Amino acid sequence: MSEIKNIAVLTSGGDAPGMNAAIRAVVRAGIYYDLTVTGVLRGYEGLICGDFIPMDRKSVANIIQRGGTILKTARSDNFRTVEGRQKAYDHLISNGIDALVVIGGDGTFTGANLFTKEHNFPVIGLPGTIDNDLAGTDFTIGYDTAINTVVNAIDKIRDTAESHDRLFIVEVMGRDSGLIALRSGIGVGAEAIMIPEANMGVEGLAKRLEYGRKDKASKIIIVAEGDEIGGAFNVGEVLKDRFPNYDIRVSVLGHIQRGGKPSCMDRVLASRFGVSAVEGLLNGHSGEMVGQVNREILFTPFDHAIKHIDAEEVTPAWLKLVEILSL
Ligand code: F6P
Secondary structure, eight states, X not given: OOOOXXXXXXXXXXXXXXXXXXXXXHXXXXXXXXXXXXXXXXXXXXXXXXXXXXXXXXXXXXXXXXXXXXXXXXXXXXXGSHHHHHHHXXXXXXXXXXXXXXXXXXXXHHHHHHHHHHHTOOEEEEEBOTTOOOTTOSOOBTHHHHHHHHHHHHHHHHHHHHHHTEEEEEEEOOTTOOHHHHHHHHHHTOSXXXXXXXXXXXXXXXXXXXXXXXXXXXXXXXXXXXXXXXXXXXXXXXXXXXXXXXXXXXXXXXXXXXXSXXXXXHHHHHHXXXXXXXXXXXXXXXXXXXXXXXXXXXXXXXXXXXXXXXXXXXXXXHHHHHXXXXX
16 A cells, blocks of 8 residues: 655746646546645745645646646746755655656656655656657657647648748747657648758758759748757848848747647546556655657666667658658
8 A cells, every 4th residue: 555645747948848747647546535625826836935836636626628737837947046046856755755756858757866865755746748859758758739839830830931922930949859850840830840860951952952842933942940050030041142042031939839729639648647656656656757668668767768869760761751742
């Protein structure tokens, strides 16, 4: 029998669509297993300040379809310090909490990893980030919605690009990862996709454009924000000099990629992860992230999950696919 009777849940770092579905699943699983569930507001900042609220089945009603996070989120500098983590621990203990569920990305798990080791306090993580850059899961909560948001936006850009015979350079998020750019680029039929995993550089892009069909009315180039080329506006400047005949426009999609209703895939993934996290804690898991690999739920130590290098890879096969499709 587990000694865990009271758990807390928080969301941290950049929000991602599906975080609410994850919170709902944690709360409902907690209630199902006769646990008391506490919500922590504003991520680790709320943990440090003791900003706690009781959660019951009603507090998570009607949120599965909502973007953002009802618990709010923050990026906490204080939690990076030993003193900050000590305050967080003191608040958990004084509130009688036995275990913690954190929903977030690599920054969240870096903090959780230090915290669980320093205080020997049970912590389980749920991967919640649009970037899909964590090892130990095929997909993170929010990624599917984000790439669909990007595809919807670029389909609209394609309409106007086609009407004006223009070349659009569209910048998408992903921090150091090009996975949002890769999948959404394939989804919109982009003429070129610039990602940090395969920096093609100005020369590579110029070659791609020269090699591509000249009779195509519109062209879409997707630039991942982490590509070494330094952003879509830079690409625009370079191309203006190199290809004076192109009518070039730049569009940075920005934070719309983080908002909106979660897709069904994200709702189901988040729901599955939330229940598995609670069951994992009750079965003695700690210091791990719950993930889904080949449809199976598994637990990966935080140390490993935050190593981007082992997250989904942009393989040569992906790059070849992009090249073939951009003819
Ligand atoms: O990690 C999610 C993410 O949206 C990244 O893709 C992006 O680089 C970053 O967060 C933006 O963070 P902020 O909202 O703090 O500017």
